[in-house]
Amino acid sequence: MTCIIVGGGIAGFQAAMACRALWPDRAVTLIDAEKETGYYRTLLPQFMAGALPEERLFFQKGENDPLLTVRPGLRVRSLDRKSRSLSLDSGETLSYDRLILAHGGESYLPGILAGPPCRGVFPVRDLTTARKTQAWLADHRKILVFGGALVGVKTAVHLRQAGFEVSLVVRRGHILLRALSPESAEVVEAHLRRLGIEICVNAPLEEIRQKNGEIDALKAGGRWLPCNTLLVATGTVPDTSFLEGTGLLTDGELVVSPALQTKDPRIFAAGDVAVISSRRVMVRPNTWPQAVSQGKLAAENLYRSTPMPHRDLARINAMELHGLAMVILGPPVSGAEVISHARPEASVRRELFLVDGRPVGGALIGDITAAGTLHARINVERPFTAWDAGLLRPRTENVIRFPEQTGRREALILSPKRSSL
Numbered sequence: 001m002t003c004i005i006v007g008g009g010i011a012g013f014q015a016a017m018a019c020r021a022l023w024p025d026r027a028v029t030l031i032d033a034e035k036e037t038g039y040y041r042t043l044l045p046q047f048m049a050g051a052l053p054e055e056r057l058f059f060q061k062g063e064n065d066p067l068l069t070v071r072p073g074l075r076v077r078s079l080d081r082k083s084r085s086l087s088l089d090s091g092e093t094l095s096y097d098r099l100i101l102a103h104g105g106e107s108y109l110p111g112i113l114a115g116p117p118c119r120g121v122f123p124v125r126d127l128t129t130a131r132k133t134q135a136w137l138a139d140h141r142k143i144l145v146f147g148g149a150l151v152g153v154k155t156a157v158h159l160r161q162a163g164f165e166v167s168l169v170v171r172r173g174h175i176l177l178r179a180l181s182p183e184s185a186e187v188v189e190a191h192l193r194r195l196g197i198e199i200c201v202n203a204p205l206e207e208i209r210q211k212n213g214e215i216d217a218l219k220a221g222g223r224w225l226p227c228n229t230l231l232v233a234t235g236t237v238p239d240t241s242f243l244e245g246t247g248l249l250t251d252g253e254l255v256v257s258p259a260l261q262t263k264d265p266r267i268f269a270a271g272d273v274a275v276i277s278s279r280r281v282m283v284r285p286n287t288w289p290q291a292v293s294q295g296k297l298a299a300e301n302l303y304r305s306t307p308m309p310h311r312d313l314a315r316i317n318a319m320e321l322h323g324l325a326m327v328i329l330g331p332p333v334s335g336a337e338v339i340s341h342a343r344p345e346a347s348v349r350r351e352l353f354l355v356d357g358r359p360v361g362g363a364l365i366g367d368i369t370a371a372g373t374l375h376a377r378i379n380v381e382r383p384f385t386a387w388d389a390g391l392l393r394p395r396t397e398n399v400i401r402f403p404e405q406t407g408r409r410e411a412l413i414l415s416p417k418r419s420s421l
Helices: 010-022 041-048 127-137 150-161 182-194 288-301 371-380 386-392
Strands: 002-006 027-032 068-072 076-080 085-088 093-095 098-101 105-107 121-123 142-146 165-169 198-200 205-211 214-220 223-226 229-232 236-238 253-256 267-269 274-278 281-283 317-320 325-330 337-343 348-355 358-365
Touching: 002 010, 002 093, 010 027, 010 068, 010 098, 010 288, 041 127, 041 150, 098 288, 121 127, 127 229, 142 150, 142 214, 150 165, 150 182, 150 317, 182 198, 182 337, 182 348, 182 358, 214 229, 253 267, 267 288, 325 371, 337 386, 348 386, 358 371, 371 386
Parallel strands: 002 027, 002 098, 027 068, 098 267, 121 229, 142 165, 142 229, 165 198, 253 274
Antiparallel strands: 076 085, 085 093, 105 236, 205 214, 214 223, 274 281, 317 325, 325 358, 337 348, 348 358
16 A cells, blocks of 8 residues: 655655654655755755755655655646546656645745746745755845745845845735734844844835846835845745645635544645644644644554544744844734733843733744743643743843754754753
């Protein structure tokens, strides 16, 4: 019996490794549209900036496994649930016993970029494009990064560290709009400006100016911004095209149960393509740690008689922005009470969002002390106590900085042992 996994990103790769470890007698085939599989997308900004050699992008791989087949450079054209088969763009048809969909999506490009091709415009998404970007940057050092989410912010910081002239353009609101409150975003924006990054907020793209077929300037928010490189970091759109007509989609989305199971009990989904229906709420965690845990859980549930639900759907994430540590515990919630402590002189802000007296999210900026314990408090869904309030207070010394290792990045697993208590 064969398990097929569609998608070679972290969710698909994690699912493949877990399948082989948990179900050693079952063959696994991994299909991916990219020519390379098993690399850290989160490290692409460092690679483009020339701070990381390409070989260090890839996951550590074990010995050759005769029951694991990787098929790169192939796209799925259609899924036939009745015959349990996939049709590929190569003309092949592959049969499966179980199927995991972890193929993510395609880069989202604003409508203004859908016109005639313009050299110097690159999405920040995959290794093939990152190679082209790196080559282009050798003699084009005035960069505009469009997109204020995590990928855009990291890209801007790493390129600025490498000596490039960088502007970060955010279409609306503030940077990290879906992750931070306006007050926390101010702390991060001030830090980026100190690094020498120009920030333009509430600046939708309006017009591109070309010179000899290359980008020369971009009009955003009513201002013309000179540049010779535009990096688009506006996220992805889930690819559900080959799932149309299969009965798996709900209003165009691949909705799964908390156990990551689709409407078909033999088919599971993980990562950016999956929308999790939990307590009648549609959850889209879409973070690197979530992709890791979802890939593993999908594999664990493949052959269980009763699949286990995902226990932690928090959108926790972490990064280090050249001297500013940050842990996101969950996005802002409309109408939530905000409990916060700040030390502006040290670029520190720590906050939690409370709904009905229970913490549901928050952020730790500049001081990530007790991140694991606070994350656990959110997961248990218990009322916020005076003891919890003590955890939120910033340290006055020995602040945990969470240094980032450029050579290798593991999925973030925060433990209460990191707490300062």
